[in-house]
Amino acid sequence: MKTRAAVLWGQNEAWKIEDVELGEPGPSEVIVKTAVAGMCHSDEHLVTGDLAVPQEVVEMVGAPHFLPMIGGHEGAGVITQVGSNVTSVAVGDHVSVSFIPSCGRCHWCSTGRQNLCDMGAGTLAGGMLSDGQYRHHIGETPVNRMAQLGTFSEHMLVDEASVIKVEPDLPLDAVALVSCGVATGVGSAQNRAGVKAGDTVVVVGVGGIGANAIQGARMAGAANIVAVDTNPDKKEKAEEFGATHFFSSFDDAILTVMEMTHGIMADSCILTPGVTTGDLLEPAINVISKDGTVVVTGLAPMAQRDVTLDLFSLAMYNKEIKGSIFGSSSPRSEIPRLLREYQRGNLKLDELITKTYTLDEINEGYQDMRDGKNIRGVIVFD
Numbered sequence: 001m002k003t004r005a006a007v008l009w010g011q012n013e014a015w016k017i018e019d020v021e022l023g024e025p026g027p028s029e030v031i032v033k034t035a036v037a038g039m040c041h042s043d044e045h046l047v048t049g050d051l052a053v054p055q056e057v058v059e060m061v062g063a064p065h066f067l068p069m070i071g072g073h074e075g076a077g078v079i080t081q082v083g084s085n086v087t088s089v090a091v092g093d094h095v096s097v098s099f100i101p102s103c104g105r106c107h108w109c110s111t112g113r114q115n116l117c118d119m120g121a122g123t124l125a126g127g128m129l130s131d132g133q134y135r136h137h138i139g140e141t142p143v144n145r146m147a148q149l150g151t152f153s154e155h156m157l158v159d160e161a162s163v164i165k166v167e168p169d170l171p172l173d174a175v176a177l178v179s180c181g182v183a184t185g186v187g188s189a190q191n192r193a194g195v196k197a198g199d200t201v202v203v204v205g206v207g208g209i210g211a212n213a214i215q216g217a218r219m220a221g222a223a224n225i226v227a228v229d230t231n232p233d234k235k236e237k238a239e240e241f242g243a244t245h246f247f248s249s250f251d252d253a254i255l256t257v258m259e260m261t262h263g264i265m266a267d268s269c270i271l272t273p274g275v276t277t278g279d280l281l282e283p284a285i286n287v288i289s290k291d292g293t294v295v296v297t298g299l300a301p302m303a304q305r306d307v308t309l310d311l312f313s314l315a316m317y318n319k320e321i322k323g324s325i326f327g328s329s330s331p332r333s334e335i336p337r338l339l340r341e342y343q344r345g346n347l348k349l350d351e352l353i354t355k356t357y358t359l360d361e362i363n364e365g366y367q368d369m370r371d372g373k374n375i376r377g378v379i380v381f382d
């Protein structure tokens, strides 16, 4: 079948809407009619080249090329076709996608860390997870998909390891948001920073991920939630999600944290800016207390190696720096848990959507993100 999808052909180019030919689903594969796709900053990293798999690695996995690629890794939809061995979902089921597939059998899945599933190794380059073959083509050209998904597409052909069944009464826009931004942000605070009641937490960067780190900290009972964003327009939304203070300068935030904690400093600092640069580590380490935690969630350009850091204080003050992918949680348990929190009124999801776009308006949506207008822009399909 043919489907319309937003495809990236080259770095710093616009997304182009193409007719993509989808093959038949293999035994472990499904076709999903996409309902909603979220416009996360990680797809923007594909455009800027921050997230570009080097050609030698592409060749190592036996793939012809990194681009063209169908973008999008946040989304939800309805199953329309299943392969002969699919057992976890059936036609008509509502599903969330998961940008990390989970096999359920590898060392990481079986020890409760599906966000580190070994299947994640094949998510940026190559063919289908099951057999490495390409089943997405434009003419004769095989097409890659972001995170083995490609949610910026009217239909997705994916492995069942990449979808999670959700209750049919849930709005699919809420389901889509939870599949990346919400799980990543909330989990960065609750699972990785380990925010506890009474904590002081600093969140740097108030976009789709940071807004959720703020509400994750709020749900965990943090007393002070200090949001930092270079864009002062993010203050209102930061406060709506639970920030008690907002600063557009990290240095000002450090001074206030020093005062409010009587010199103890913050329990944790979560870095969720659009692009994580090495110079953000120094103020992050300075704003946390002895035994405090810095969580790095925002992506740095893949080739970046330099970090400014006071290593002496790191050791002498017993501090820690942790990376986090998918909020350091398991998609198959965390996505349903967060959706239950939404239904109970504890998690704000509707408020995350700043604006909706059609697939054809995708470049306008990403321009709005670059211009700092959106917490989350979402593409709504017919």
Ligand SMILES: NC(=O)c1ccc[n+]([C@@H]2O[C@H](COP(=O)([O-])OP(=O)(O)OC[C@H]3O[C@@H](n4cnc5c(N)ncnc54)[C@H](O)[C@@H]3O)[C@@H](O)[C@H]2O)c1
Pocket (backbone or CB within 6 Å): 039, 040, 041, 042, 043, 045, 180, 181, 184, 204, 205, 206, 207, 208, 209, 210, 228, 229, 230, 231, 234, 272, 273, 274, 275, 276, 296, 297, 298, 299, 300, 324, 325, 326, 327, 369, 372, 374, 375
């Ligand atoms: N680790 C993961 O599993 C994971 C998952 C999803 C997204 N991400 C990454 O998280 C980051 C945030 O994504 P998003 O969709 O929320 O992006 P976004 O563009 O919606 O928001 C980023 C925010 O950071 C602010 N900002 C930029 N530079 C800043 C700085 N130096 N100091 C303070 N604020 C700054 C921007 O003004 C903006 O409000 C991206 O790098 C994305 O790729 C990581």
Ligand SMILES: [Zn+2]
Pocket (backbone or CB within 6 Å): 040, 041, 042, 073, 074, 180, 181
């Ligand atoms: Zn994302």
Ligand SMILES: [Zn+2]
Pocket (backbone or CB within 6 Å): 102, 103, 104, 105, 106, 107, 108, 109, 110, 114, 116, 117, 118, 119
């Ligand atoms: Zn696994």
